[in-house]
Amino acid sequence: MLEDRYALAHRLYPYARVADQEAAAPAHHQAIVIGGGPVGMAAALELGLKGIETVVLDDHEGVGQGSRAICFSKRCLEVAHRLGAAGPMMEKGVEWSLGRVFHGDREVFDFNLLPEEGHRFPAFINLQQPYFEKYLVERIRQVQKEGVSIDIRGRNKVIGIDHEGDEVTLQVETPDGEYRLTADWVIVADGASSPTRNMMGLGFEGKVFEDNFLIADVRMKADFPVERRFWFEPTFKGSGDSALLHKQPDGEWRIDFQIGWDIDRKEELKDENVRARLDAMLGPMGIEYEVVWTSIYTFQCRRMEKFRHGHVIFVGDSAHQVSPFGARGCNSGMQDVDNLGWKLKRVIDGQSPESLLDTYDEERLVATDENILNSTRATDFITPKSKISKIFRNAVLDLSEENDFARPFVNSGRLSVPATLDGSSLNSEDGLPDGPERSRPGAVCPDAPLDGDFLLDRIGDRFAVLAIGVDVPDFEGDLDADRLVFAKGTIPVLDERYLGEVKQGVYLIRPDQHVAARWADWNINAVRKAFERAIGKGAEG
Structure with missing residues (x-):
């Protein structure tokens, strides 16, 4: 069953014929963003607000279905605030900073991701991705009325790309046929399976981990506190080797079950099988629930060799993909946009050499590798690859219940924080070495x-x-x-x-x-x- 929010948001930018489709020669634009997900819309907003004329080409007409990303970090919200979109996100989202770790039915410890005061935003909010996307689109609609040049085109699917010199040519498919566009710069944000990356023959290398997780978004009335709860070897029968619980808006909760590698996805997604797992967890507490959305994902950590290819630049999942534990996907993509926007603006305005954009590659590759390292370590701890590894993992969990020294070794997903760009070629030597x-x-x-x-x-x-x-x-x-x-x-x-x-x-x-x-x-x-x-x-x- 799908939530009303998906239906309401589905046609946020319905297909409409534009003058570019009538032009005898391909119309030209300063920047084109391929992909209308959260990172693509944030990129369009970032560029548009900086005075760069921008077109968004998306093969859909609105936000996707399913909550997918739900944890948005403090840094992500700071970027969204600068773009003018954080207000409704905070109003709708569920704030949290506390996490609890369980082994079986025992709580081994808790942690606070932002124990200090004096910040505008909390450590995280939980907000279903369709809302996050919707608020970015609504902010674009607002600035369009103020004269900012951002054009969102739904059901405009890019089916060809040709990159020569300083100009990029795109072949676009619509319900009314195909047309061509050219651009000075193309920002690619079309997801982990990126058709654009494939059309350009670019690699996406990394590791696929042999495990699967079932996501279930359920609506229920429960008195669980607003916190992240993670179970290693939960005692609720049939749940798998780990489970995760998060509260979302609209009385919904995200539940993840680790279900193993050798599975039949169609069988696992059958309503009766999903409910069997949920009943084992929620039934003993007498909690009634409604299933809103389900999916299965596999841990993957992959990235492109480089993100900038001349005047075509990749951001978000099209450039890199990490396992979801730790909330490093969309949060990292928003930081890509934050890093790229000011640099591209300076290059377009002739204030900096084009080589400044090479530092987008330099800095975001470092950040991506940090995310992949943390995600890989989390995956190895959550899903031990041998009997000995599992014995070690469980010993660490047992020690952490009474010993502070053991807790840093417990890894249920190191949660997203912004990368510190140590060693960047844009940094100067620290002239305040005794500073914080x-x-x-x-x-x-x-x-x-x-x-x-x-x-x-x-x-x-x-x-x-x-x-x-x-x-x-x-x-x-x-x-x-x-x-x-x-x-x-x-x-x-x-x-x-x-x-x-x-x-x-x-x-x-x-x-x-x-x-x-x-x-x-x-x-x-x-x-x-x-x-x-x-x-x-x-x-x-």
């Missing part, structure tokens, strides 16, 4: 509450100089960056997150809110040099 590790060059700026708003709101999507306890003169005309100056001691949280034990500091922050450089004092020459490096115009000597 969490705000070192390459890290995403930790947020902090200010008077009436938050630090990340003030930084926005431009370069910024943040100074605490340092008198920074007005550098207008000398540096294309905003200036944020605070006296030390006025905002203790800001001091804690950016100074720690040092007396003062100056930070250069990128438009994607990663730290590019930091120093103990103001030096316009050092800052200018770091800025040039951060925009791709040369490294430090």
Whole structure:
């Protein structure tokens, strides 16, 4: 049974014939996004808000069916907020930060993903993916009325791509026949099976793990707390070797059951077999439920060798795919968009060399490999490959019940956090080495509450100089960056997150809110040099 939300959202952008289909020669656009999922829509919104004329081509007419991604991280919400779409997501989503780990019927420990105060957003919200997509589309509709050039075309399926020099040509299939388009830049966000990637003959290498998981979204009235619950070797009969429970909006809950490798998918998805597993878990508690959506997924960790191919750039699942435990799929794709947008804008405007886009590859490949490593480790812990591995895994679980030292070894899915871009060619040497590790060059700026708003709101999507306890003169005309100056001691949280034990500091922050450089004092020459490096115009000597 499908929820009403799918029917309501299905035709968010119904097919309509456009002038480009009548043109004698292919119409040209600055940017075309292939794929209308959450990452594709976020990419279109990112580019459009930056003044880049953008067309979205999607082979459907609205959001997909099934909740699929449900866990959206703090960093993902910060990006969505910058795009103007986080409000309804927060209003609808279920906030959580607490997780509990069980072995059999015993709770072995719990953890808090965001124990400190002073952040606009929680560690995570749970929100069914159709809602997440829908709110991005609604935000696009809003900015379209304000003159932002984003054109969403439903039932426009890309069936051919030709890339020569600085121009990309697309062959597009519609209900009224085929037509051609050209673009300066093409952003590919058409999912893990990416037809575009296949048409270009590009590889997607990695590992498929020999296990399957059954997803069941159920509507029920239950008094479970709002937290992530994970069971190793659950005692409810027939559930498999692990299970996961999450609360979603609309009185729905996501339940995952590990069901093994050698299975008959059609049999497992039969209503009576799905209900047998759910009954074993929920029946003893007398909980009645309604099945909303089911699916089976296999753990996979794969990526392209590189994400940029000239003027065709891959983002999200089309570029990389990870196992779902840890919520690293859509969250990582949103960070792809965050990394790419400002760089592409600078290149289009002639403010940076095209080689700046090579750092999208450099930085997001590092982030992807980190995600794959964490996802692989989680998979190996959740699904031991040998009897000895399982004995070791269970010993760790037993130890963790009473011993703090063992808990970091328990891996039920390391939950998504933004990658720290250590070693990026856009970073400068750390001039504040005794400053906090969490705000070192390459890290995403930790947020902090200010008077009436938050630090990340003030930084926005431009370069910024943040100074605490340092008198920074007005550098207008000398540096294309905003200036944020605070006296030390006025905002203790800001001091804690950016100074720690040092007396003062100056930070250069990128438009994607990663730290590019930091120093103990103001030096316009050092800052200018770091800025040039951060925009791709040369490294430090």
